Amino acid sequence: MILDRIPIDAIGVQERVDRICSRSIKKESKLQALDLALRMMDLTTLEGSDSAGKVRQLCNKAMHPYTELPNIPSVAAVCVYPNRVKLAKEILKDSAINVASVATAFPSGMSSLEIKLDDVRYAVQEGADEIDMVISRGAFLSGDYALVYDEIAQIKEACAHAHLKVILETGELGSLEHVRMASDLAMEAGADFIKTSTGKIQPAATMPVVLVMLQAIRDFHHKTGKTIGMKPAGGIRTSKQAIQYLVMVKEILGEKWLTPDLFRFGASSLANDVLMQWVKEKTGRYQSLNYFSND
Amino acid sequence: MSREQELLIIPKTYKNYVGGAFPRTESGRYYKLNSVDGKHLANVCLSTRKDIRNAVQVARKAQASWQNRTAYNQGQIIYRIAEILSGRRHQFEAELESLGYSKEVAQLELESAIDLIVYFAGWTDKVQQVFGAVNPVASHHFNFSRQEAVGVVGMLAPEAPALLGALAMLLPNMVAGNSSIIIASEKLALPLCTFAEVLETSDVPAGVVNILTGKKEELVGHFVSHMDVDALIADPTLSFELRKELEVGSTSNLKRLHFWATGCTVDEIHSTGKSVIENMAKSAKDPYRILDVQEVKTTWHPISE
Numbered sequence: 001m002i003l004d005r006i007p008i009d010a011i012g013v014q015e016r017v018d019r020i021c022s023r024s025i026k027k028e029s030k031l032q033a034l035d036l037a038l039r040m041m042d043l044t045t046l047e048g049s050d051s052a053g054k055v056r057q058l059c060n061k062a063m064h065p066y067t068e069l070p071n072i073p074s075v076a077a078v079c080v081y082p083n084r085v086k087l088a089k090e091i092l093k094d095s096a097i098n099v100a101s102v103a104t105a106f107p108s109g110m111s112s113l114e115i116k117l118d119d120v121r122y123a124v125q126e127g128a129d130e131i132d133m134v135i136s137r138g139a140f141l142s143g144d145y146a147l148v149y150d151e152i153a154q155i156k157e158a159c160a161h162a163h164l165k166v167i168l169e170t171g172e173l174g175s176l177e178h179v180r181m182a183s184d185l186a187m188e189a190g191a192d193f194i195k196t197s198t199g200k201i202q203p204a205a206t207m208p209v210v211l212v213m214l215q216a217i218r219d220f221h222h223k224t225g226k227t228i229g230m231k232p233a234g235g236i237r238t239s240k241q242a243i244q245y246l247v248m249v250k251e252i253l254g255e256k257w258l259t260p261d262l263f264r265f266g267a268s269s270l271a272n273d274v275l276m277q278w279v280k281e282k283t284g285r286y287q288s289l290n291y292f293s294n295d
Numbered sequence: 296m297s298r299e300q301e302l303l304i305i306p307k308t309y310k311n312y313v314g315g316a317f318p319r320t321e322s323g324r325y326y327k328l329n330s331v332d333g334k335h336l337a338n339v340c341l342s343t344r345k346d347i348r349n350a351v352q353v354a355r356k357a358q359a360s361w362q363n364r365t366a367y368n369q370g371q372i373i374y375r376i377a378e379i380l381s382g383r384r385h386q387f388e389a390e391l392e393s394l395g396y397s398k399e400v401a402q403l404e405l406e407s408a409i410d411l412i413v414y415f416a417g418w419t420d421k422v423q424q425v426f427g428a429v430n431p432v433a434s435h436h437f438n439f440s441r442q443e444a445v446g447v448v449g450m451l452a453p454e455a456p457a458l459l460g461a462l463a464m465l466l467p468n469m470v471a472g473n474s475s476i477i478i479a480s481e482k483l484a485l486p487l488c489t490f491a492e493v494l495e496t497s498d499v500p501a502g503v504v505n506i507l508t509g510k511k512e513e514l515v516g517h518f519v520s521h522m523d524v525d526a527l528i529a530d531p532t533l534s535f536e537l538r539k540e541l542e543v544g545s546t547s548n549l550k551r552l553h554f555w556a557t558g559c560t561v562d563e564i565h566s567t568g569k570s571v572i573e574n575m576a577k578s579a580k581d582p583y584r585i586l587d588v589q590e591v592k593t594t595w596h597p598i599s600e
Contacts (some may be wrong), residue, residue, distance in 0.1 A: 285547060286348055288523035 003145055003185060008176040008212055017207040018189035020248050027281070030243065035073060035277050037242040037270075038065060040260045042100055042231065044079040046107075046199065046267050051153025055084045061089040061293060066275045069282060073270065076260040077130060081106075082123040100130035100165070104155060107169075107198035109134035113151060120158040130163040131155070132266075134198060135182065137172045145185055165193035165231055165264075170209045171201040179209050183216035193229035199266065210245060214252040214275025227256070239277040242270060261274035298382040308338040309484070311346060311508065312491030314353035315501025320509070321345040327486055331395035339484045342509035342518040347476070351523050354447045354474040357502025362444045362472035366420035373416035373469055375497040377409050383493060384409070390485050391457060395561070400568035405520040407576035408459050414580055416465035422585055423469060430593070442589040444472030445551060446525035449518045451511055451537075453530035453558020456572055457483035458490060463557035463579035464528045465504060471588045473526070476505045478518075482561055484508045511537060519544025526588050527550035530558040553587045 006191035025033055043062045045054060055078075077078045078088050088099045101123035105111035120131055133155050156164050156215045166186040170179050186194050194213055197204040217228045230249070236242055249257050253272045255275060257263050276287040308325060312319040323339035340346075343390045361369075380387070384405045391401035422442050430438040448468050452461035457480050468475045479487035507514070515537050518524060529541055531554045538554070545552040557579060559571050 053526065107352065286351065286517075286521045286523060288521075291522065 002058060003181060003188075005177065006180050006184075007181055008180055010176055010208070011174060013208045013211055017248075019253060020211075021207070021244050023244075025243050025247070025249050031278070031281050033243045033246055033273050034239060034259060034281070036246060037239065037265060037295055038274050038278075039073045039076060040264050041075040041271055041274075042077045042079045042233070042264050042266045043075050043271060044233070044266050046081060046102060050081060050084060050188070052087055054078045054090060054271075055080055055087050058292070059088050059097075059210075061271070062097050063092070063095050064269060066279070066292070069279065072275070072278065076162070076264055079130075079132065079266060082119060082126060082128070083126045085123055085126035097128035099127060100132055101126070101128035102134075102167075102198070103128075104133040104151075106132070106167075107200040109136050110138070112187055113154065114153070117158045119200075124158070124162050126158055127164055129232055130165060130193075132167055132195060133161050134167045134169060135186065137162045137169055140178070140182060140185075141174070148182075149189045150187055152186055152191060156190035164190065165194045165195045165229075166191040167195045167198055167233075168213075169198055169201055170196050170206075170213075171203045176208065176212050179212050180216055184220065186224075187216065187220045187228050189227060191275040193231050193264070195231040195233055195264075195266065197232075197266075199234035202235075205232035205236055205266075207244065207248065208283045211248060211252065214249060217257075221253075227262060229255070229264065230263040231264040231266055236265055236267050237269050237273060239270075239274045242267075242274065306335060306337060309488035309508070311340050311342060311350075311507040312488075312494065312504070313346070313350045313494065313502075314346060314357075314505065316492070317364050317495075318346075318349075320347070320507075330393040334393075336393060337485060337488075339508045342478075342507040342514060345512075346507055346509075346518045347514060347521065350476045350507060351447060351521055353502040354476055354505055355583045356472040358444065358446055358472075359517065361469075361474055361500055361503045363519050366423070369472075370416045370419035370469070371497045372500075373412060373419065373466070376493060376499065377412035377416065379493045379497040380405075380412065380490070381409050382521050383489075387458065387486055387489060390489060391483075393563040394457065394483050394485065395565055397568060400564065400572060402453065403569060403572050404456050404459050407572055407579075408462050411459070411462055411466060411576065411579055412541040412561045415470050418470045418582060418585065420584055422582075422589075425512050425582070432595070435600055437598050438593065440591050440593040440598070442471070442586065445588050445590055445594050446473060447523060448473045448475050448588055449524050450475060450523075450527070451478045451515065451518075451533060452477050452480050452487065453532055454480045454482055455559050455564045456575060457486040459572065459575055459579070460530065461490075461577065464530075464555060466579075467582075467584040468528070469503070471585050473588055474503045474505075476507065476518075476524075478511055478514055479506055479508045481508075481510060505513060516544065519550070520547055522548045524548075524550060526553070528553050528555055528588070530554065531556055532558045532560060550594055551588065553584075555584060555587075 077100045079100040103119040104116035168182045272292045320340035322343040325338040388401040427441045432438040450464040
């Protein structure tokens, strides 16, 4: 595999992001965007303290985000640790909601390949529909691209029918060039989705990083005809941000990507903000978090 | 033109005070404030719905940490406001005079305002002592009640007195542990705009006090319908239509609505200003207003027989 080093004009990227952020999406189109954002959401809980109760609550929220308004769609997936997959799957079995599991020694990825593969197989066995893996950033940064590539390829194999999302952890990659290179690498190695971050490292998803990743997806599509999905995760807390991301996807990849099959938000607090904005659009009243469930 | 005249006038556009910063109104609109003799004094923001939204957002963020500060620290901060205001009192007096106050009444209002701040600074560590309670119960429990903040409170400052009227609303809320959003007097907005500069330099954490200017008719509706506003304070001199809008709208999320007599008309300031301010200064020192904007939490703690 030949990996091109594609130079990125960071200032140009920022200017493009600024232009995208200045689009005004209001009223009907805002409602549409909110609907889409909610349907694209991977409701996530990745805490060491995640109890069965918390996962149960999250799954119920995924199915019925807000019962007081009709026509509120359910989210795309629930994202949990491997040992909570079984429970989540059980609760969600009658719904169309997928269960995604982080695996491969999440969030650092600092373990042996065997353990990572076992981690993936365990999650798939428990019923995960989607696997969110982390790349070995240490290997990537020291130039050992072949190792990173092989890891992704083998994990893809271990996933069997499950979709593979590859987390680049862009906050640790250092530059946009690295982000672009890691995106290309992950897609070549068989990723179904590329994902910005674990949510455990700051900065998590930022607009310039996502823009570069979307361009990588576009170029990969031109080159191979394959459509790869995108998942920004971490740090997206407001509907406004979410809508800006949607605008960016539409402008760079086109309408085809505006579906939960090809674009996801990894978030936990975003759902409540989307719901609050939704109710605001419907009732004209600004909302309070007091009236929305915590998880 | 003499040198003094050349130097004196630098008209200024006053901005809102939100989250410890001075943002322009999102709408970009403003209105002109004129002195009593018709001179253009300043431009002042005509705030809108979104300014209220932004203010509520920062007020909500700031509220918990303000409530959780020690009473001692809250007292220090409120006292600091008095210190800074005292140092700038001549500027305030001049502003009041330009708005038609007599020199005597302007001085009286400043004196009363500073006195009121010091008075409420003293209340921070006394609220629990005076209004908290240990309750007798018929079981083996140690049962006690303490006062807690209600949350984010909106205030419609009376048209006059320009400074004292707003402070009489703000101070009990600060002591209660609430964060505040004040809509300033429309005709006499200037002193409260300048007061924002006092707050900004006196250790009040960002977002605990927010000041907006504009037309109350345009803003009241957005205030009452906002689900994240927990209480509203207004003055009985408010027009009947606006009072009605407050009463009806506040039912949305069962906001507490209180009418505190902290104001008068601008004409009254001109005619009987001295006695009005004197009365205001007295009635503003009502500690029960703190309770209006608090909730009571009662705890049952089991004890052995």
